Amino acid sequence: MITFQELGLSKELMKAIRRMGFEQATPIQAETIPLSLQNKDVIGQAQTGTGKTAAFGIPLIEKIDINSDTIQAIVVAPTRELAIQVSEELYKIGATKRVRVLPIYGGQDIERQIRALKKRPHVIVGTPGRIIDHINRKTLHLQHVHTVVLDEADEMLNMGFIDDIEAILSQVPAERQTLLFSATMPEPIRRIAERFMNNPHLVKVKAKEMTVPNIEQYYLEIHEKKKFDTLTRLLDIQAPELAIVFGRTKRRVDELAEALNLRGYAAEGIHGDLSQAKRLSVLRKFKEGSIEILVATDVAARGLDISGVTHVYNFDIPQDPESYVHRIGRTGRAGKTGVAMTFVTPREIGQLHNIEKTTKRKMERMKPPTLDEALEGQQRIAIEKLLATVEKENLSFYKRAAEELLEEHDSVSLIAAAIKMMTKEPDTTPVKLTEEPPLPVKREKKRPNHKNGKEQPRHRQMKKRRAVR
Numbered sequence: 001m002i003t004f005q006e007l008g009l010s011k012e013l014m015k016a017i018r019r020m021g022f023e024q025a026t027p028i029q030a031e032t033i034p035l036s037l038q039n040k041d042v043i044g045q046a047q048t049g050t051g052k053t054a055a056f057g058i059p060l061i062e063k064i065d066i067n068s069d070t071i072q073a074i075v076v077a078p079t080r081e082l083a084i085q086v087s088e089e090l091y092k093i094g095a096t097k098r099v100r101v102l103p104i105y106g107g108q109d110i111e112r113q114i115r116a117l118k119k120r121p122h123v124i125v126g127t128p129g130r131i132i133d134h135i136n137r138k139t140l141h142l143q144h145v146h147t148v149v150l151d152e153a154d155e156m157l158n159m160g161f162i163d164d165i166e167a168i169l170s171q172v173p174a175e176r177q178t179l180l181f182s183a184t185m186p187e188p189i190r191r192i193a194e195r196f197m198n199n200p201h202l203v204k205v206k207a208k209e210m211t212v213p214n215i216e217q218y219y220l221e222i223h224e225k226k227k228f229d230t231l232t233r234l235l236d237i238q239a240p241e242l243a244i245v246f247g248r249t250k251r252r253v254d255e256l257a258e259a260l261n262l263r264g265y266a267a268e269g270i271h272g273d274l275s276q277a278k279r280l281s282v283l284r285k286f287k288e289g290s291i292e293i294l295v296a297t298d299v300a301a302r303g304l305d306i307s308g309v310t311h312v313y314n315f316d317i318p319q320d321p322e323s324y325v326h327r328i329g330r331t332g333r334a335g336k337t338g339v340a341m342t343f344v345t346p347r348e349i350g351q352l353h354n355i356e357k358t359t360k361r362k363m364e365r366m367k368p369p370t371l372d373e374a375l376e377g378q379q380r381i382a383i384e385k386l387l388a389t390v391e392k393e394n395l396s397f398y399k400r401a402a403e404e405l406l407e408e409h410d411s412v413s414l415i416a417a418a419i420k421m422m423t424k425e426p427d428t429t430p431v432k433l434t435e436e437p438p439l440p441v442k443r444e445k446k447r448p449n450h451k452n453g454k455e456q457p458r459h460r461q462m463k464k465r466r467a468v469r
């Protein structure tokens with residue numbers, strides 16, 4: 001274990017890092033921060049939730065010259081939510097140093113961004129499309145940039161952003177430092193990436209498995225029509241604090257969110273067809289806990305760091321192993337534990353094995369729970385609440401009523417009634433979900449339309465491999 005002190009960081013950064021509650025550097029941070037500080041190009045691959053943001057963020061902020069009013073670093077991320085999150089983390093790292101960090105992303109008023117750009121930020125964090133938009137409008141000048149970071153680089157290249165990335169890089173001086181980070185870095189992508197890097201150091205944190213060990217991984221083999229009842233039973237039994245349910249398409253996400261609400265769960269959906277304001281408000285409500293289930297397409301699979309996500313449910317099996325790794329990585333972050341459940345229909349078993357082969361980790365098989373097990377689960381939750389109330393609440397106001405009741409009724413019946421009233425009995429309200437055929441697994445499939453809620457690449461001759469969602 002290495003402390004940040006040993007990495008030779010400035011006092012200002014040490015103060016900010018301490019304030020963020022970080023004590024020791026994570027392995028990817030310990031390995032890449034020294035290289036980055038020496039201006040080396042780095043491809044950093046480490047498991048989800050292991051602090052890759054600070055791994056590039058700390059040296060990036062350290063190298064900012066606060067006395068210069070130029071944009072010195074730019075971070076590119078595949079989704080708007082991720083761009084916002086990364087800019088918030090960089091802002092925190094640079095807070096004592098007073099580094100100005102600005103997020104720019106699609107769906108936000110461009111005039112407002114132009115005004116913000118005039119306030120001379122030092123660091124820009126953005127999505128590819130919007131960055132190019134500003135370059136074309138001449139509202140963003142990158143000739144003083146010395147550091148470029150591609151967060152979730154493999155995803156941006158998969159999505160066909162290669163030309164956009166090259167267009168952005170062509171605006172940055174050639175003697176820049178380029179950093180690439182992701183939990184997954186498939187070989188072909190790495191080769192493409194090396195094209196715009198200078199002798200990159202490949203830092204791959206040694207781990208037997210691609211996923212973190214603190215995520216328990218299960219799969220359930222079930223028929224399509226049984227999926228929804230199984231999901232609600234699992235929710236009743238497992239009682240997640242916050243859960244993300246991933247669905248295959250946008251329609252699926254909308255229908256699942258509605259169906260969950262019908263059965264009494266606080267759920268909302270997030271996908272690329274929603275307005276940016278709606279996307280942000282759903283995410284905010286989820287972080288605050290006013291909704292407990294976020295139903296999402298893969299738009300929420302990459303990079304998002306939401307504390308309190310204890311469970312991830314793959315209602316539909318992810319289309320490829322990388323997507324699986326990122327989806328389940330929304331839980332079990334920063335050393336916390338998490339649970340991931342993947343639903344597999346009999347014809348998708350091959351895909352499951354393919355995922356296991358890539359991640360080098362077997363998922364444990366779980367039987368779909370019965371209605372009785374769901375009821376038991378809910379009853380257990382009611383009892384836990386009851387006991388917590390006995391321990392924590394002041395009950396003096398209620399004790400008289402309790403004593404009076406006990407004069408007339410036996411205590412067992414009274415407590416049983418109280419538990420029954422508090423137990424959310426499994427709801428079997430019928431719901432309707434449109435059948436969504438499995439997506440093609442083939443990698444180099446062309447897609448006519450790119451509707452997964454991420455940015456739209458400008459050039460369309462790319463190797464897309466995800467279907468419409």
Ligand SMILES: Nc1ncnc2c1ncn2[C@@H]1O[C@H](COP(=O)(O)OP(=O)(O)OP(=O)(O)O)[C@@H](O)[C@H]1O
Pocket residue numbers: 021022023024025026029046047048049050051052053054182183302303304305329330333334
């Ligand atoms: N050194 C540290 N000590 C404690 N917590 C840390 C440290 N570094 C990062 N964290 C916290 O760990 C969490 C995960 O970090 P981060 O989002 O950077 O992970 P990541 O590796 O980028 O994951 P993903 O692959 O999903 O994008 C964040 O909440 C972050 O604040």
Ligand SMILES: [Mg+2]
Pocket residue numbers: 052053151303
């Ligand atoms: Mg990340």
